Amino acid sequence: MTNSTSTTPTSRAGRREWTALGVLMLPLLLVSMDVSVLYFAIPSISADLRPSGTQQLWIFDIYAFVLAGLLMTMGSLGDRIGRRKLLLIGAAAFGTASLVAAYANSAETLIAARAVLGIGGATLMPSTMALLRTMFTDPGQRAKAIGLWSGVMTAGIALGSVLSGVLVQYFWWGSVFLVNLPAMALLLVLGPFLLPESRNPAPGRFDWLSVPLSLAAVLPVIYGLKEIPSDGWHVQYVVSIAVGLVFAVLFVRRQRTAESPMISPELFRGRGFAPSVALNLVSAFGMMGSAFFTTQYLQSVLDKSAMDAALWSLLPSVPIGMAAPLATSLVQRGVNRAYVVTAGFALAAAGYGMLALVGPDALWLILAASGVLASGIVMVMSQIMDLAMSTAPVEKAGVASSLMETGAEFGGALGMAVLGSIGTAVYRHDMPASAPAAAHETLGGALAVAAKLPGHTGDALATAAREAFTNGMHGAAVAGAVLLLGAAFAAARTLRGIHVPTQESPAEESGRERQPERVAA
Numbered sequence: 001m002t003n004s005t006s007t008t009p010t011s012r013a014g015r016r017e018w019t020a021l022g023v024l025m026l027p028l029l030l031v032s033m034d035v036s037v038l039y040f041a042i043p044s045i046s047a048d049l050r051p052s053g054t055q056q057l058w059i060f061d062i063y064a065f066v067l068a069g070l071l072m073t074m075g076s077l078g079d080r081i082g083r084r085k086l087l088l089i090g091a092a093a094f095g096t097a098s099l100v101a102a103y104a105n106s107a108e109t110l111i112a113a114r115a116v117l118g119i120g121g122a123t124l125m126p127s128t129m130a131l132l133r134t135m136f137t138d139p140g141q142r143a144k145a146i147g148l149w150s151g152v153m154t155a156g157i158a159l160g161s162v163l164s165g166v167l168v169q170y171f172w173w174g175s176v177f178l179v180n181l182p183a184m185a186l187l188l189v190l191g192p193f194l195l196p197e198s199r200n201p202a203p204g205r206f207d208w209l210s211v212p213l214s215l216a217a218v219l220p221v222i223y224g225l226k227e228i229p230s231d232g233w234h235v236q237y238v239v240s241i242a243v244g245l246v247f248a249v250l251f252v253r254r255q256r257t258a259e260s261p262m263i264s265p266e267l268f269r270g271r272g273f274a275p276s277v278a279l280n281l282v283s284a285f286g287m288m289g290s291a292f293f294t295t296q297y298l299q300s301v302l303d304k305s306a307m308d309a310a311l312w313s314l315l316p317s318v319p320i321g322m323a324a325p326l327a328t329s330l331v332q333r334g335v336n337r338a339y340v341v342t343a344g345f346a347l348a349a350a351g352y353g354m355l356a357l358v359g360p361d362a363l364w365l366i367l368a369a370s371g372v373l374a375s376g377i378v379m380v381m382s383q384i385m386d387l388a389m390s391t392a393p394v395e396k397a398g399v400a401s402s403l404m405e406t407g408a409e410f411g412g413a414l415g416m417a418v419l420g421s422i423g424t425a426v427y428r429h430d431m432p433a434s435a436p437a438a439a440h441e442t443l444g445g446a447l448a449v450a451a452k453l454p455g456h457t458g459d460a461l462a463t464a465a466r467e468a469f470t471n472g473m474h475g476a477a478v479a480g481a482v483l484l485l486g487a488a489f490a491a492a493r494t495l496r497g498i499h500v501p502t503q504e505s506p507a508e509e510s511g512r513e514r515q516p517e518r519v520a521a
Contacts, residue, residue, distance in 0.1 A: 012138045020135060020194035021145055024128045025152050026183035027091060031121040032156025033163065041164050044173040051107035058111050061226065066118025067125075068409040069219045073211050075126035075402025076262045079200040083130045083398055088191050090123025095184035102174035113177075129401035133389045134198040140332050143386045147324035150382040154287075154320060154374065162310045169307075200395040204260030213251040214262065218406065220244030225413035228421060263399055267392055273400070275494040276388035279341065280381065280404050281411035282487045286348050287377045289415030289480055290355065293423060293473040294370050300443050301360055301466045312363070316371030323375040324382035331383065338495035341383050345488035348376030352481035356474045360466050376484075380491075387495070415480075422479050423472035430468035435461060443469040 045051070051059060078086040093116055101113035132149060136142035167175040221244035224237040255261040268274045298309035323344075330340050351373025358366045385404060392400035424442075431440050439446035439461060446465030450458040 012141060016194060017135045020190075021132065021148065023187055023190050023194055024131065025148065027087075027094070027124050027187050028128050028149065029152050029156045029159075030180050030183055031094075031124050032153045033159055041168050041173040041176045044168055045110070048173065049104070049107045049110060051110075055107040055111065059107065059114060062111055063114045063118045063121070064226075064409075065219055065222060066115050067121045068222050068406065069215045070119060070122035071126060071402040071406045071409070072214050072218075072262060072399070073402075074122045075130070075398040075400075076210075077206070078123070078127050078130060078398035079396055080206060082197045082199045083127045083134075084191065084195045084197045086123050086398075087127035087131065087195070088188060090120045090127065091184045091187045091191070094120030094124065095181055095188075098177040098180040098184070102177040104174075125405050126398050126402040129385075129389065129404075130397035131195055131198065133394060133397040133401075135196060139390065142390070143328045143331065143382075144325070146386045146389065147328045147382040150378055150385060151321055151324045154378055154381075155317060159314075162307075162314060198394075198397075202395075207254070207258050207260055207262050210251065210254055210258070210262035213247055213254055216247035217244055217251045218409075221248070222409060222413050225410075225417040228417040233421065263403065264396060267396055267400055267403070272387045272391040272495070275491075276384040276391075277403055277407045279384050279487060279491055280388070281407040281414075282345075282483065283348075283377050283380045283384070284408040284411030285415035285418075286352070286480055286484050287374065287415070288412035289419035289476065290352065290370065290373055292416045292420045293355070293476060294366060296443060296469070297358070297366055297473065298363075300447060301469060302363060312367065313370070315367050316374055319371045319375045320378055323378040327379040327383050328386075336496065337383055337387060338492055341380050341491040341495055342488045344376045344379030344383070345484045345491060346376070347379065348373050349481045349484035349488065351376060352477045352484065355477035356481070358470065358473065360463075360470050419476040419480055423469070423476040426472035426475040427465075427468045430471050432461075432464055435464065439465060 045059065046056060074086065074090075097113045097116035097120060101110055101117065104110035104113055129146075129149060132145050133142070136145045163179070164176045167179070220240040224240035224244070227234075227237050255263045256265060294313070295309065298304050298312060299306060302309075304312065327340050327344065331337050351369050351371075354365065354369035354372060358369065388400060388404055389397060427443065428440050431446070435446070436449050439449045443465050447462055450462040450465065452458070453461060
């Protein structure tokens, strides 16, 4: 016989919910891996499909652009039509696009498939967090689940490049997309049985005008910020950012005046939500800003192959994997969340301080610095994500999650742009005036010029360029440390006294569809 379970304010998740969480983690891992999965596949793709330089850039970037641009739209849509429904639609789209990408016979087809992958990713990311919010109503269990979510997101970006290197070495470039299929198939099969459906019981009409406004606000800013680290502050990138900011103002005004806005101002009335969005942006700034230098340092300063650099970069994953559970454990034992977040920012700032001490030949120090920095950031992200999702109304969980993730996209791009620009400025200042013009632009350009020069002259130029890049990293690290220390101070001031609700609200219970449970006859 069957009964309907009645979820009470004191209900705790059981085996079914934890199994469902495991199913949710697989697509989340793959979505985060797709950000970096082409690092080693692109040479094979170039040889096979022969894309132009512009097409190759779009193969890389279209996924992240579409993902960032549609997060808010998909979060709002999931709250209206159902998060599970949107998740399964996204999984089907992600799997189909992966199959098309794997067997693409032209650059245009691959670009289109990567764009659809971005659409699928934009449905999966906010849906997984929103479903997690409704499955785990016990605050302690929810904090643990969100910690796992944060760890998987961070791990996926690191694993993507390594996985692509292994697959391309033993198979063909299309295999980096085919690995998505089993996880998406598993989600499509098990999702309807394990995942509860949840939606906003009174969502109002969907605000279609907000969709183009959000895209026009997000995409130009992300584009400009992503191009600045490599090409500098050219006029077209500054104009792109300015145009995006103008549309951002129009988007915010629309949300304040629309009868049924995409992003409800009600979200920001919760005391902890707005600080969480801001601190999450700063966290992503610190994480991606450091990655801009550490990846180049391993490959171009220490002269390691891309595959070796990716494998070495896995070592810091050990302490990173312990960071979120540690932070969650401290909060559950009664340590004020504000102090845990403050400690996380301080730890990340210490990681930047260690980067400022790295010399031109310091493999273990830069790995240690990366581990300390990322561990602090993951501590912060796990706690502020839990705070944001706990203080936001559960009927708006999809929108709340998408705002956090959009903020992270902005923060990451901003971190690479600002810290990358500081590093580049110091690099150009410290390069010898007699060096060729190409050597003054980037470390990669300097090494390419040095390889063409005879004997000692080439070696001297390469050494000078590596030292200049290391000095640039020092300058960016100091700036990053100052910013994160400021964030630590802000967290201590703004988060103190904010408490996560310990019981499920009536809206939360009405927003989740009850699931039938078979019991013994």
